[in-house]
Amino acid sequence: xxxxxxxxxxxxxxxxxxxxxxxxxxxxxxxxxxxxxxxxxxxxxxxxxxxxxxxxxxxxxxxxxxxxxxxxxxxxxxxxxxxxxxxxxxxxxxxxxxxxxxxxxxx
Numbered sequence: 001x002x003x004x005x006x007x008x009x010x011x012x013x014x015x016x017x018x019x020x021x022x023x024x025x026x027x028x029x030x031x032x033x034x035x036x037x038x039x040x041x042x043x044x045x046x047x048x049x050x051x052x053x054x055x056x057x058x059x060x061x062x063x064x065x066x067x068x069x070x071x072x073x074x075x076x077x078x079x080x081x082x083x084x085x086x087x088x089x090x091x092x093x094x095x096x097x098x099x100x101x102x103x104x105x106x107x
Contacts, residue, residue: 003057003073030067040088
């Protein structure tokens with residue numbers, strides 16, 4: 001079981017946070033929403049719960065709750081810039097379909 005970050009995602013997370021005095025942690029998960037069932041959620045955090053799984057990616061802790069991990073195990077998180085738009089993107093090998101706008105997915 002694992003969640004990985006591309007170099008672009010690592011660089012974006014490190015540039016967004018002050019790394020001089022604290023470790024960098026992001027919580028990745030899913031929420032029920034959209035036309036296809038689930039959407040990705042990513043937030044900066046320092047909180048780790050007992051049932052969370054923690055993956056280290058070049059000094060960045062990726063924290064995932066047990067429910068979400070069952071849906072996103074094996075996912076690679078990237079950060080892309082296209083014109084004026086920039087966002088994290090998720091390559092999840094477990095999805096069976098995505099909505100047309102790419103905001104939600106189903107397993």
